[in-house]
Amino acid sequence: MSSEKPSKKPSRRQVKRALNSHSEELGQHKNVVGMGMVRLDEEAQKSSGSEYAVAVYVRHKVPEDELSPEEAIPQQLEIKVRGGVIQVPTKVIEQGEVSLEAPDEEPLDSGDKEPKDSIGKESL
Numbered sequence: 001m002s003s004e005k006p007s008k009k010p011s012r013r014q015v016k017r018a019l020n021s022h023s024e025e026l027g028q029h030k031n032v033v034g035m036g037m038v039r040l041d042e043e044a045q046k047s048s049g050s051e052y053a054v055a056v057y058v059r060h061k062v063p064e065d066e067l068s069p070e071e072a073i074p075q076q077l078e079i080k081v082r083g084g085v086i087q088v089p090t091k092v093i094e095q096g097e098v099s100l101e102a103p104d105e106e107p108l109d110s111g112d113k114e115p116k117d118s119i120g121k122e123s124l
Contacts, residue, residue: 010079010088012037015052018077018088022054029073031058033098038091048089057095 010018015037023035034057045051056073064072076087 010050010052010086012052014079014081014086015050015054015088018079019054021079022077026054026056026073029056029058029071031060031062031071032073033057033059033095038093040089040091044089044091050089053089053091056090056092058092059095059097061092061094 019035019037026032026035036055036057038053038055039051040048040053044053054077058073062071073090073092076089078085078087
């Protein structure tokens with residue numbers, strides 16, 4: 001039997017697993033607009049010990065000291081692995097408001113014609 005201890009550096013697969021395992025919980029935060037996985041820059045890799053992190057996209061960043069413990073995004077997420085638990089870092093990224101429409105376009109009214117293509121002619 002192997003007495004293998006989990007590595008301190010989570011693999012890309014483990015970070016993805018952490019994202020999948022914690023997405024429902026993270027999505028409950030009112031400021032969160034999306035989640036994903038990002039590669040950390042060299043400085044962040046050195047401080048976290050990980051090449052990747054779970055990205056949590058928020059409308060706007062709020063200083064941690066202004067958040068209650070329930071509102072704060074955890075700095076690390078735990079996942080169980082054979083032989084123990086691994087800590088996967090998170091990275092909060094300010095995204096702004098998310099919309100399905102381009103910010104400089106007016107929404108189509110139900111009576112409007114079809115959108116025009118790039119040269120100004122109506123789409124066929």
